[in-house]
Amino acid sequence: MTAKVDITRAEAQGLPMKRKSIALVSILAGLVLASVAVATLEPMSGACPIDGGGMYFTGQTKTVSGKLLYQYKCPQGHTTWVVQ
Ligand SMILES: [Zn+2]
Numbered sequence: 001m002t003a004k005v006d007i008t009r010a011e012a013q014g015l016p017m018k019r020k021s022i023a024l025v026s027i028l029a030g031l032v033l034a035s036v037a038v039a040t041l042e043p044m045s046g047a048c049p050i051d052g053g054g055m056y057f058t059g060q061t062k063t064v065s066g067k068l069l070y071q072y073k074c075p076q077g078h079t080t081w082v083v084q
Helices: 002-013 015-040
Strands: 056-064 067-073 079-083
Touching (some): 056 079
Antiparallel strands (some): 067 079
16 A cells, blocks of 8 residues: 555656656747748748749748848849848
């Protein structure tokens, strides 16, 4: 009876914490993957302001004044930074 209580206590204190941390890691990993997927699969931002060509996300980002900017490039090599 005593041993059973101890095991139950160990489960109550140990396992849920372990599951919680695993769940947290999974959530974080999911968020990172989702971010990468969004960035990678980001459709064309629109037409190039110079020649009207379709633009694609280059994978480059930068932060200006707390805003995340994404670099887009047209086939002719013109680049522009877009705020999402
Ligand atoms: Zn262009």
